Amino acid sequence: MSEFFQANAEVIERRWPALFSRLLSEDSSAIEAELTQGQGATLSINGIQLTSRHDRIHEARIQAESLPVGKPQLHVYGTGLGDLPAVLLERAGLERLYVHILNGALFALVLQLLDQRQWLQDPRVELLYAGDLPDICTPFFALPAEMLLADDFNAKIRDRLVSEVHLSFNNREFDPQSPFILQRLQDCLPVLLGDDDVARLFGTARDREIYVIGTGPTLEGHFQRLAMVYAQAERPLLVCVDTAYRPLREHGIVPDLVVTIDQRISFRHLPFEDSDGIPLVYLPMSDPAVLTAWKGKRYGGYSASPVYAALREQYPRGQLHVGGSVIHPAVDLAVKLGASRITLFGADFAFPMNKTHAGWNDGDLGPGVDQARHWVRDGNGQRVSTQLNFRGYLCVLERYIAAHPQVRFYNSSRAGALIAGTQFNQEFVQ
Template identity: 30%
Template sequence: MALKKINLVFFNHRLFMESLKEYPNSWIDDKRVNLFFAGELKYPSKPFLNVYAELILAEKGAHPLRDRVIMELDESLKKKRLEDRKLNYDIKNIVENDEYIKIDKSVSEYFNQYKDKTITVIAGGETIQSYIDNPIKSDCLIAVSTAVNPLIKGGIVPEFVIAIDGHDNMVDHFKVISNKDILKDSIFVYSPTIPHKMLQSWPGLRCIFKTNDSVFNRVQSTLKLKKLYCSGTVTHCAVDLAVKLGAKEVRLVGADFGYPSGYTHAENSAARKKANFKTRVTNYNGQEIMSRPALIAFMRDLEIYISLNKNVVFRSFSKESAKIDGVSLMI
């Protein structure tokens, strides 16, 4: 079959110009060839072939497309990791949590209760300490479970706490809280994939949801649960909850998608440890900060979600956090 069209995408202007000098370039005048700089495109077309050196040497403006190409290349590994997680944690936890699945409220009972309000979503990144030191008032706080202890130590109690992960050390997020009674009026929004002990240790109200993960198709008791968006991180669920609660503005705190100061989580978080990764992502200062491929993939998926919710304003609290397309800086 004769070639009708081919799209050629380069990721580095200087590398592209040098290659034109060194190699035959008559192809550039072929009308079947469409030439693009990666910064002009948001998503890779399929099918595609890539030169890995181009991805490694991509300039800043090409990083969004570079990241999405890497995500596509990593898709098979991602599927294997998800399947391993289902076998090791998720199905077991869902079965153990059956009593809660039967009696707890649906997350949908809270939808639109904050219509046209401002909601702050607090993820687990290390920049939440700046927020704790100088909090900005909003109508509602949603915190992921890793952020709860740092917030409480700073005198901040969220209206909602959210968790999805099934590994056993999730219980530590609540174990380190010295006075759990302070959370008795907070609502725990959870996926039944979390450890049973985590539910047992919660002192307050609860409501339940599921994600679009296929694991929920295997367990009859979860079929009617309402969904929150998730593409690998609880931060996605927290943002979707804010939107479904009716927010007109969603403020992101600790959604760093990188390690600005070299630590994985905020101070006083049970999950905090030293980070050591080679991947880099650009922050709101235009500086490169340490990250890892999974975090960047989560950020790119969040960007897609944000692009589909144009009626909501998204803002980021810290200029040290990774720059998210569609999210403006608050301060």
């Protein structure tokens, strides 16, 4: 045991004995680290530098500047080489600094190599594993290197950090002043004003069981069973997203409600020919040609997006929760209909069976499987490949589920992403 580790360990064992026991079980020998020299030096893990190799403290000061001054509590995700916690503790008004470990084995290694007592023994510091909390805390700074190096236990929090950091970038295409958006809203307004308010649907299915059907690959394994359910006289209500509509119809399943929000949805996704009697719920970013061709009743609404701010004020309508994917308003609609129990189908947020979507060819609805560079845990605890945006959509849904404890949420498959807050529906999960 190194001299540094012994000194660091004494502080941690005294202040956080349970956490210290966990650190002792971490396998720091599994971390392949090497010294990287510049004007200074740092550690590199699998080619990823933990900090600047030229001036670690200057880098930490730049990072600290992104956090608001005057806040009594701050959060740092990742321990790095201890530079950012040390710099933040220079703030006289700081009452509590939470340092969230993102890679336990890496932190155990750093404790062997460097003296970390300067910040560890400060009474304002609280040290914890990021994965011990259900969600992220703000205001925070997440160390970039450890966003890449987070271990499996802390991966869920890592995903939420990435989603939060990327939020403004992801929203860039929804500029309320975008000429395309302004024109689309103008074109869609006559349709919206001629259709019913989505709020008229709210509360019309109180205490019903509702199946919310997405287009993830696991849906393919349920077509036959869903067709049998559809044929029953008394059955759950079927709410599907736009891209699931065509595959469902091809298997003899007619949904009770279809939800669409995306400006790119076309007749290819929502063929209108046999849409008689099928209600369509939409937001006014949808293609007005697709909407007007739909033969069933239409219900328009908004989300909380700034894109709809002017319309919301001038022409009030019901709102649906939107978080990047059409699965979010579909689930929110089911809740506002009055569902007491919701089972999710094809809500995979991943590429199980090496497929992207059910009923569509690879690449038809976005990047192909071969472009997946990220992963989530599936219902069996195994890694399954995914896209970065899918992980963000998963975070949004999990937060929504946590905010609606009065509704029981179920998942129909273990092969897709594990969705926190859901149980598995034993009628469908083998």
